[in-house]
Amino acid sequence: MASKFQAPRGTFDVLPEQARGRARVQRVAAEVFARAGYEPIATPAFEDTELFVRGVGRSTDIVVKEMFTFEDKGGRSLTLRPEGTAPICRAYLEHGMQKLAQPVKLFYAGPFFRHERPQAGRYRQFHQIGVEAIGTDSPLADAEVIGLLSDLLAELGVPGVELRLGSLGSPESRRGYLEELKAHLRDNEGDLSQDVRERIEINPLRAFDADDVGTQEVMRTAPTIVESLDGEDAEHFAEVRALLDAAGIAYEIDPTLVRGLDYYTRTIFSFVCEGLGAQSEVGGGGRYDGLIEQLGGPPTPAIGWAAGIERILLALGEEDAREGRDAFVAAATDEQRHRALALAAELRNAGLSAEVDLAGRGLKGQLKHADRIGARRVLILDDDGTAQLRDMDSGEQRPVDPGRALEELGA
Ligand code: ATP
Ligand code: MG
Numbered sequence: 500m501a502s503k504f505q506a507p508r509g510t511f512d513v514l515p516e517q518a519r520g521r522a523r524v525q526r527v528a529a530e531v532f533a534r535a536g537y538e539p540i541a542t543p544a545f546e547d548t549e550l551f552v553r554g555v556g557r558s559t560d561i562v563v564k565e566m567f568t569f570e571d572k573g574g575r576s577l578t579l580r581p582e583g584t585a586p587i588c589r590a591y592l593e594h595g596m597q598k599l600a601q602p603v604k605l606f607y608a609g610p611f612f613r614h615e616r617p618q619a620g621r622y623r624q625f626h627q628i629g630v631e632a633i634g635t636d637s638p639l640a641d642a643e644v645i646g647l648l649s650d651l652l653a654e655l656g657v658p659g660v661e662l663r664l665g666s667l668g669s670p671e672s673r674r675g676y677l678e679e680l681k682a683h684l685r686d687n688e689g690d691l692s693q694d695v696r697e698r699i700e701i702n703p704l705r706a707f708d709a710d711d712v713g714t715q716e717v718m719r720t721a722p723t724i725v726e727s728l729d730g731e732d733a734e735h736f737a738e739v740r741a742l743l744d745a746a747g748i749a750y751e752i753d754p755t756l757v758r759g760l761d762y763y764t765r766t767i768f769s770f771v772c773e774g775l776g777a778q779s780e781v782g783g784g785g786r787y788d789g790l791i792e793q794l795g796g797p798p799t800p801a802i803g804w805a806a807g808i809e810r811i812l813l814a815l816g817e818e819d820a821r822e823g824r825d826a827f828v829a830a831a832t833d834e835q836r837h838r839a840l841a842l843a844a845e846l847r848n849a850g851l852s853a854e855v856d857l858a859g860r861g862l863k864g865q866l867k868h869a870d871r872i873g874a875r876r877v878l879i880l881d882d883d884g885t886a887q888l889r890d891m892d893s894g895e896q897r898p899v900d901p902g903r904a905l906e907e908l909g910a
Contacts, residue, residue: 507624509615521626524655525608528628531651535643535831537630538882540605542586543613548576554585554794555763558701559881565613567623579612583629583759584787591633592796599633602801605893608800608808620778620810629784631803632672635706636788638735640741640802641766648770648782648804649748657781659773662749665756666736666765667704668728673764677703688715707755723754739766753861762787766802772814782806823873825851826908828880829865831841833881842878842904849910878904886894 506512513521529539548568555561569578572671588604589595591755596603608628615621632640652660666747667673684691684699684706690887691699699706719783727858728736744752750768754857758767767785775781784804791799826846828839839855846853854872856865862879869877878899879887886901888908 502869507623509617511622511624516790516821517817519813519822521577521808524811525628527654527711528606528608528651531647531654532630535647537604537606540587540590540607542583542590542607543612546575546586547580548578548796549620550585550589551581553584554588554762554790560705560759561613565615566638567612567614571671571894581611581613583607583609583627583805584631584760584790587631587803588633588787588791588794588796588801591799592791592794597634597797597799597820602632602640603634604630606630615671618778620775620807620813622809626808627805628784628808629803629805631801632791633791633801633803634799635802636786636800637737638742638766640784641739642746642748644784644802644804645743645768647741648745648806651806652770652781652811655811655815657772657811659814660781661771661773662773663749663753663756664740664743664750665725665753665765665767665788666700666728666732666739667724667757667785668732668768669764672727672729672732673724676722676724678703679727680706680724683721684717690717692712702761704757707757708759713719720757720861725752727756729771735765736795746863753832758783758785761792762790762793764788770806772810774816775810778810779887780807781810799889815865823850823871823875824854824869826853826871826876827865827874827877828853828855829862829869830856831862831879831881836883836898838880838901842880842901845905846908846910849905851908851910 507812551566552562558721562583566581569576569577591603606629609626610624611627612624614623617623630644632644647664650791653791660864680703681699684703688696690713692709692714695706695709695714706714709715748783756767765786765788769780770781772781782804786802828843832840843853843855856868860868866877875891877889879889880901886899887896888899889896
């Protein structure tokens, strides 16, 4: 009977047959990152609420609508982490990592939490992998971290991936542009969605992200930030593009690209996958040169990205899969069960995967079960001390010496 309890809205269980594809994504990611000298870091699942308000930005969707915030028994306001960059910058400062050789190159994987409307590819607890290179403003770092996500998606075999690239300039150069943009929005106020209209002053860039037709029409003629880059910002962006060209990484400049977090400066990017439908972004990120200062540290330029593990799995169309077994050790009679268990243990110690029946099945039932779990061979122990080895693919069966089972099974 089904219990009256269900996983909370927007969350899901990872069942054993789904865990394998997930583990592969994490394993390949860790390998790709390690080859480039990025080291693992893990931070807590919750942080002081103020870290995200300051780090992600007071006017962002994440802070305004999506955080799981609660008070602990000591009256402190805590928030389940909606993203990984602000916590890592907090850890960088807390542990004095500015004293290490720069940049500090890190990667992470784990659960994140946002109170969003659940739909395909959008959950309230989801999982991200990500990298950060902290302590350099070199365009080489931009090209390297973008290359890491490109390599990872290629190595995993994610089909139909496209890279969109933009630049937000530095906060100083952005100021002038934002005034131009606000003027354009005010001139067309009547055609904007209420949401965008209410945030013309606090977050005008969000208008590029709007999904209503009226706002989109207005944005078609809006000035873009990429056109208005100048001086060092323009040079930096040109250098990043040249490095990507040289590395053979294809991209499309998207002058309307914006991201949902306030901390981005200069380079921003997004990897989208055509097969994903509405939630088309598999991963994205950018430079956050002002974030560490914003959190009370010294000026520290940095860049990073995060990718959604569920979106990667969706894009891969990953089939649920169970791992097969090298062997199943069957007992022809009850007297042989303890020998079967001991032999399975011996096979496991030799590095093979092996199972025995733990449910009191007869021999026929054991063979059926061996087939169900994908055992490639079954060793049947008979009462007279002899044994049969059955190949489950061909159905062939031949007598073997049970004392030589390890050799017979290729351990
Ligand atoms: P989106 O535009 O899809 O909401 P975002 O701009 O909020 O994405 P980021 O905050 O940059 O995304 O997060 C990085 C990645 O994490 C996204 O590209 C996506 O793959 C994944 N992601 C973000 N929010 C969710 C969610 N609610 N459920 C599942 N994956 C998510
Ligand atoms: Mg979002």
